[in-house]
Amino acid sequence: GEPTPAALRETRCINRSLSGLGDVIAALASQSPHVPYRNSKLTTLLEPSLAGGAKVLMVVTLSPLLEHLPETLCSLRFAQKVRCCEVGLPQKRLLTQAK
Secondary structure, three states: OOOOHHHHHHHHHHHHHHHHHHHHHHHHHOOOOOOOHHHOHHHHHHHHHHHHHOOOOOOOOOOOOHHHHHHHHHHHHHHHHHHOOOOOOOOOOOOOOOO
């Protein structure tokens, strides 16, 4: 059936966040002096990890159904873009216990 207005709003918000994440990844991959972390809540929250202080793993979920082919191809393109990006080595942090 047709998606509800609420579902369409949610889809738009998700797509905006993923677009912002794609912009950040592109900036990191090109070693741009400006990385637009603050363009979305998602990238603002992920900034400490994406800025090179942590190991980052992206999981992409795909559908084998033909009716989902456009979304699957879009997800694969996004995964390819992410795969080409290196954000540096994770930094080792030692936690000290307060006495």
